Amino acid sequence: MNLTLPRPAHRAAGSHALPAPRWSRPALWAVLAAAFFLYAWALSGDANEYYAAAVLSGTGSWKAFFFGAIDAGSFITVDKPPLALWVMGLSARIFGYGTYSMLLPQALAGVAAVALVHSAVRRSFPPGRDAHAAALAAAVVMTLTPITVAINRDNNPDTVLVLLLTLAGWFCLESLRTGRLRPLLLAALFVGLAFNAKMLQAYLVVPAFAVAYLACGGISWPKRLGRLLAAGAVLAVSSAWWMVIVDLWPADSRPYIGGSTDNTVRDLVIGYNGLGRIFGQSQGGGFGGGGARWGGDPGAGRLFNDVLAGQISWLLPFCVAALAVAVLLRTRRLPAGEAPSGAAWLVWGGWLVVHYVVFSFSSGTFHPYYTTAMAPAVAALTGMGAVVMWRAYRNSRAWAWLLPVAVAATGAWAFMVLRRTPDWTPWLAWVVLGATLAAVAALVLARARVTAKVTAFALAATLVATLGGPAAYAVTPLASPVNGTNPTAGPSSAGGMGQPGRPDGGRPGGSLRGEPEGGPDAGPGNPGGGRGGPGGGVSDALAAYLVAHQGTATWLVAVDSAQQASGLILATGKPVIAMGGFTGGDPAMTVDRLRELVSSGRLRYVMTGGGPGRSGGEVSSWVQENCAAVDGQDGLRDCAA
Incomplete structure (x- = not known):
């Protein structure tokens, strides 16, 4: 059964024959200008220093660039695939590393997503004023979604994720509108690219796309299934190509895969960035809850709690009404008029419902900014629903x-x-x-x-x-300054973990630039905790000492975690080893590996006392036994002495 409303002949050709209203184009440009202003005005600092360090390191080493290593020496990668880093890194390579060279591509990606939502909604309607009105309303909502404004001013990968998924949605709807295969394959391609920005979160749109195509494909069932299988093949290739290359690369000649337990991207996909986000992941990599819940406790009301309500929930009641309208349209109880296609309701409605369920009940690490992925669906449903309800209000006494x-x-x-x-x-x-x-x-x-x-x-x-x-x-x-690791919008609120950010974007009592994505006990002095000063707890004097005495060593120093390393990389521009990855818990450094780095002259100094990370075990013991304490430099050990 096909849910798509009858398609006028001129729409099958893929274009809108009627001229746009005079106000349509100026209004769109005004919205896009407002979006750019909101996303790009007064950017400052390094945003999330973890990703900023990787961007800077990628400007000095193509190897670090390709693998997404946090340091130019390529000891360990960040805990995400590097596609979003590539976008910022190319800009930094062209214009030099800086706040705007890194963050302006993010702002432009946000503006592009607004334009795509506008286009997708407009093209889902029959030609006419209603199409432009619905599209404009959707663009305004997308622009003003609070968490989207916050994340588009940041260097987390979610901005690129949203752009790629919105592109995928646009092409999926275009395939359903025109009956062509190529747009469907392009939709799969962009979902696969989104996978290389934030892994399995990209796949949350796939059920909506598949259901919409099965219901509204407009061709025979065997052909629909065949085309979906072809799209699935494109999705698999575009998702897995980087993972396959990295996992086949000899492990001793590439960086350790940050966030994994066995130095493979495959483990990162399934564990830390996959099932671990849904079921929770312990320090040792097992599942069973306990993830940092910056977005509050899981449950049906999570998106309406004190943490997330002000970020994404404002128009969810309107979206529920819009979906009810979609059901009424399907049952023919509501006059269709200039209504959007059934495919549009299924794509955006399915997008919203799947994200709502997964985000509400995930037990693993959950940040408020994850919900920016819901913004395109909220915007589209609001725009479509507003126009259809307005028409029903004007033309139907019953509704x-x-x-x-x-x-x-x-x-x-x-x-x-x-x-x-x-x-x-x-x-x-x-x-x-x-x-x-x-x-x-x-x-x-x-x-x-x-x-x-x-x-x-x-x-x-x-x-x-x-x-x-x-x-x-x-x-x-x-x-307010950009709070890179936990960006939020809106006012402050009393409370600690999981409470809304201060007006400056940080959590009450938290470090502006050091809030981790680690466990609930993460904090200054702990793995995943805030950086305690310049260079991740390293004083300016110590940083200067390390630079002056680096000699021919590849790395400036080895420290416990990326929380320490990232600030020092940004402060000095030198490679720094994060032995335990983001939280200090990755098994990246071993005694044999450390001994080899020291004996080859690639590493001389090791910082101890950064917390109970990997340096708290065998590696720490080896350092204590084989590396001399440096006079006047607390915690620094010289392994070449």
Whole structure:
């Protein structure tokens, strides 16, 4: 059974024959300009120093660039595949490493995602004003999603992930719209590339795409299945090519795979960046809960808790109403009019539902910024739902109540979220509440007696009711330093782990640039903890001493974790070994490996006392026995003395 509404003949050719309204293009450019301003204004610092160190190291070594090593000597990689690093690294190679050369590509990727959502929504409607109105509404929502603003000002891989997945969604819908195979294969290609930005999280869109194609393919069932199998082959190749190359590469001539337990990308995919995120992953790499829950405890209400509500949940009530509209359209109870295709509802609705389930119930490490992957679906469903509900409101007495109810629920939820932080712009919650009541009253009045002035007032009040809260949150990152490891938008809130960020983007009481993605006990002085000063706890004087005495050694020094190494790499521009990877718990350094590095002259100094990471065991004992303490440099050992 095909859910796609009848396709006009001129749409089969792949273009919209009717001219766009005069306001459409200027409005789109205004939204894109606003998005660029929000994502690129007043960027500063190194954002997430862990990834920044890898970007800087990649400018000095193509080997480090390809593998995504944190250090130019290529001892260990970051705990993600390197595609997002490649985007920033190429910019840094061309223009030189700096804040804007690294972060501007991220901002541009965010703007491109807004444009793609606009295009995808517009092309899902029959030609006409409704298509442009829905697309514009979707672009505005995408632009003003608070967590998306925060993450697009950062160097985490999620910005590139969202862009690639939005590209995949665009091509999937284009394949369904035109009946062509090539766009479907391109959709699979972009999902595979997204896999190389953040691994298995990229696959959360695949069920929605597959269901949409099976339901709305417009060709025989055998051909649909055949095409999906072809797309699956493209997905497999575009996902696995880097992993296969790295895992086949001789382990002794490439960096250790950070985050893995056996030095393979395969283990990283299945464990730390796969099942470990869903079921939880212990220090030893096993499963069983205990991951850092920066987004609060798992459960059906996680996306509505004090941590995440202000980041992504504002328009979820409206999206629920939009999906209800999609069901009514399918049952023909609601007049279709200029409605989007059934495929669009399935793609964006499935995208949202799958992400909601996985994000809500995952027991592993979960940061608020992961939810930016929901933003394209929230934006598209809001834009499509708003236009369809408006048409039903204007043209169907039986279903005219849908829009006022959706606005009332969305505005009421926004009021509740804003009242959770009553000391932050306390007037805003009451303005939103007043706008909600006014919008509902005006919609009722306008339905009884339609006038241009009442309709305009109803629409203006609706915009304040639904977008006032997220817009206020969305501008807060512009006035604060970039918090690279746990970026959030909005006001501060009392509490520790899992609580919303301060206005400057950090957690209350947390280090601006050192909050880990590690376990719940991670903190300054612990594996995965905050860097205690310049160079990851290394004083300026000690950093200067290391640079002056490096000699011909490849690495400046070896330290316990990447949390220590990254700051020192950025401060000196020199390679630094992170013996235990991100948290200090990776089995990357062994006694034999350390002995070989020292005997070959590639490493001279080792820092001890950085926490109970890998240096707390056999490696630490070897260092204590074979490396002399350096006078006046606390914790530094000279293994060549």
